[in-house]
Amino acid sequence: MSATTPLLTIDNLCFDFGQTEKTIDSLELNVSKGEIVCILGASGCGKTTILNLIAGFLQPKSGSINLQSESGKKNSIGYIFQSDPLFPWRTVEGNLLLAFDLNRNTDRSKALETISQYLSMFHLNPQILKKYPSQLSGGMRQRVSIIQSLMFDPELLLLDEPFSALDYYTKLSLEEEFCQLVKEKNKSAILVTHDIEEAVSMGTRALIMSGGKLVKEFQIRANSNIRGSEEFAKTYREIWSELKTIISG
Numbered sequence: 001m002s003a004t005t006p007l008l009t010i011d012n013l014c015f016d017f018g019q020t021e022k023t024i025d026s027l028e029l030n031v032s033k034g035e036i037v038c039i040l041g042a043s044g045c046g047k048t049t050i051l052n053l054i055a056g057f058l059q060p061k062s063g064s065i066n067l068q069s070e071s072g073k074k075n076s077i078g079y080i081f082q083s084d085p086l087f088p089w090r091t092v093e094g095n096l097l098l099a100f101d102l103n104r105n106t107d108r109s110k111a112l113e114t115i116s117q118y119l120s121m122f123h124l125n126p127q128i129l130k131k132y133p134s135q136l137s138g139g140m141r142q143r144v145s146i147i148q149s150l151m152f153d154p155e156l157l158l159l160d161e162p163f164s165a166l167d168y169y170t171k172l173s174l175e176e177e178f179c180q181l182v183k184e185k186n187k188s189a190i191l192v193t194h195d196i197e198e199a200v201s202m203g204t205r206a207l208i209m210s211g212g213k214l215v216k217e218f219q220i221r222a223n224s225n226i227r228g229s230e231e232f233a234k235t236y237r238e239i240w241s242e243l244k245t246i247i248s249g
């Protein structure tokens with residue numbers, strides 16, 4: 001894959017749930033390596049549907065979705081849902097070894113070593129490995145479910161409002177940790193969110209969805225993602241002004 005080839009190319013994508021109105025209408029989107037693309041839009045505008053199409057849970061009516069996986073491997077997409085998909089009957093360790101159990105493409109001790117690196121990256125105490133998901137806080141569970149997806153070593157991460165159920169401080173630190181991880185591991189992500197601050201602080205680009213299309217794009221410059229900075233406030237205002245028009249229109 002050349003440096004300029006996007007990791008994900010979506011071309012003229014159309015989808016409907018059987019109604020006459022298209023949920024996704026001639027949608028175009030490219031995502032390059034290292035990008036965090038945030039998608040914002042009114043409730044019901046089709047954000048989750050796009051993620052489900054990219055993940056292959058839904059089939060396009062027409063158009064194409066191409067993932068230029070560098071490694072050519074199958075598990076190049078990781079999906080992190082709003083509510084964590086941890087198995088309640090498995091311990092945290094059992095949940096994190098899911099990729100290993102399904103693929104067996106490494107040895108167990110290597111998988112455990114990777115888990116231990118991720119735990120430290122996400123500020124989780126290794127003692128939680130023996131616990132069950134029900135014994136963890138919401139923030140811990142969400143961290144564990146992010147690590148569970150990362151254990152499949154996906155190149156593209158899809159996140160559907162992953163931090164919306166968390167308290168404000170946990171949300172802020174997880175957002176930071178996630179951005180750092182995308183950078184360090186050279187991953188890419190599409191993040192669906194209702195939270196403009198989250199989009200400005202985490203995204204490299206923010207896109208607004210309406211009428212089944214991505215109608216507006218905002219580049220988030222390197223220093224505009226610092227909360228509290230004038231640049232941050234300016235980008236926030238620009239996005240809000242656009243969203244307000246769309247939502248009320």
Ligand SMILES: Nc1ncnc2c1ncn2[C@@H]1O[C@H](COP(=O)(O)OP(=O)(O)OP(=O)(O)O)[C@@H](O)[C@H]1O
Nearest residue numbers: 017023041042043044045046047048049050192194
């Ligand atoms: N399984 C389904 N069958 C029929 N219609 C559906 C189905 N899933 C979603 N829809 C409809 O498709 C549209 C897009 O839904 P989607 O879940 O993608 O919205 P969203 O932008 O993710 O909304 P939210 O911000 O509330 O999560 C909505 O009008 C919804 O009612």
Ligand SMILES: [Mg+2]
Nearest residue numbers: 047048049160
């Ligand atoms: Mg949704």
